Amino acid sequence: MTATVFWQLVLGFGAISLVSVGGGIAVLPEMHRLVVEVHGWMSDADFARRFALAQAAPGPNVLVVGLFGWHVGGIGGMLTAVLAMTLPTSLMAFGFSRLRARLAGKMWLRIAERGLVPIAVGLIAASGLILARGSATGWIPALVTAGSTLFVWRTDYSPLWILAGGAVVGALLL
Amino acid sequence: MSETDPPRPVPTLLDLFLTYGKIGLIGFGGINAWARRVLVEEKRWLTDQEYAETLGLGQVLPGPNALNAAIMVGDRFHGTAGAIAAPGAMFGGPLILLAGLAMFYDAYGEVPVVKAILAGVAAAAAGMVIGTAAKMTQKLKPPPALLAVGLVALVAAGVFRLPLPWVVLGLAPFGILAARHAMRAK
Known part of the structure; x- marks a missing residue:
């Protein structure tokens, strides 16, 4: 990993982390901008495949940044990206943790939370849109995406089933 | 907590580390639902209300809310050491797995059948994300x-x-x- 890439990871993901609401998936559009549009580190389809790889593994969704970091800097890039994405906000959360008892249940906090949740949900939907665009190389993947949307939306089964279903369709038809 | 509730167990630092390690490794599709299940239902370290408030504060702060919640839960039981142990365990296990997956992808990502399988999973994952947003919207009304x-x-x-x-x-x-x-x- 070159020094340039190191700082691109630190500054890029560090900046994203400071405005992230709603977790790893909601910031995916911004990660897409960084790794696909700004730096051209990977193609649209590669981005979608790496997200799929991360999604097939357990753990916090935000870990997908590790795969983007890995792509440009191996294990060092992975750790750099994950730390850049998590350390600044973790320190902030630690600071707030000491105030938690005083903050819990406060009206303005509930209002702020309720006001931010729709933004997070909108950003999650935007992530889905971007991923769908990256993975829709024909009508079969588009149908898989549509089917998976309905499956997750309308049923309460674990989403792992539909990821496994996607794997089977991919192996047989793509 | 009312007087009649049995006392809630207080985890040791090792408990905290092992439990968050477990939450990380079973947490498919995101951590939050699993964390609630383990912390509130299995271990009974927190009440539903306490966990919801912690997660709510984690949501208002920037950063992944599961991570913010883990820091606050760790801090609550074991101060600074807990605030490092809980998120460290939650990220550590999955990160090792992910490094393995990344190596696999580098080695076999261009093999046609692997590529095809991942393309299928990618299409399904895209739908999963859209479906999650739809479901959240429906629940939030x-x-x-x-x-x-x-x-x-x-x-x-x-x-x-x-x-x-x-x-x-x-x-x-x-x-x-x-x-x-x-x-x-x-």
């Missing part, structure tokens, strides 16, 4: 003003590809105003 804020976020980030800081900082005041209005109206 947002009043029209909040729904509009969410839709603007979707179009701004997903269609116009505006930078995230603009979207979040630009929409947050409207979201908060709409939420305040909605909560006063009740």
Whole structure:
């Protein structure tokens, strides 16, 4: 990993982390901008495949940044990206943790939370849109995406089933 | 907590580390649902209300809310050491797995059948994300003003590809105003 890439990871993901609401998936559009549009580190389809790889593994969704970091800097890039994405906000959360008892249940906090949740949900939907665009190389993947949307939306089964279903369709038809 | 509740167990630092390690490794599709299940139902370290409030505060702060919640839960039981142990365990296990997957992808990512399988999973994962957003919207039943804020976020980030800081900082005041209005109206 070159020094340039190191700082691109630190500054890029560090900046994203400071405005992230709603977790790893909601910031995916911004990660897409960084790794696909700004730096051209990977193609649209590669981005979608790496997200799929991360999604097939357990753990916090935000870990997908590790795969983007890995792509440009191996294990060092992975750790750099994950730390850049998590350390600044973790320190902030630690600071707030000491105030938690005083903050819990406060009206303005509930209002702020309720006001931010729709933004997070909108950003999650935007992530889905971007991923769908990256993975829709024909009508079969588009149908898989549509089917998976309905499956997750309308049923309460674990989403792992539909990821496994996607794997089977991919192996047989793509 | 009322007087009749049995006392809640207090975890040791090792308990905290092992339990968050487990949450990380079983946490398919995101951590939060699993964390609640383990911390509230299995271990009974926190009440539902306590966990919801911790997660709510984690949501308001920037950063992944599961991580913010893990830091606060760790700090609550074991101070600084806990605040490092809980998120460290939650990320450590999955990170090792992910490094393995990344090596696999580097070695076999271009093999046609692997590529095809991943393309299928990618298409399904895209749908999973859209479906999750749809489901959350349905559960939240947002009043029209909040729904509009969410839709603007979707179009701004997903269609116009505006930078995230603009979207979040630009929409947050409207979201908060709409939420305040909605909560006063009740």
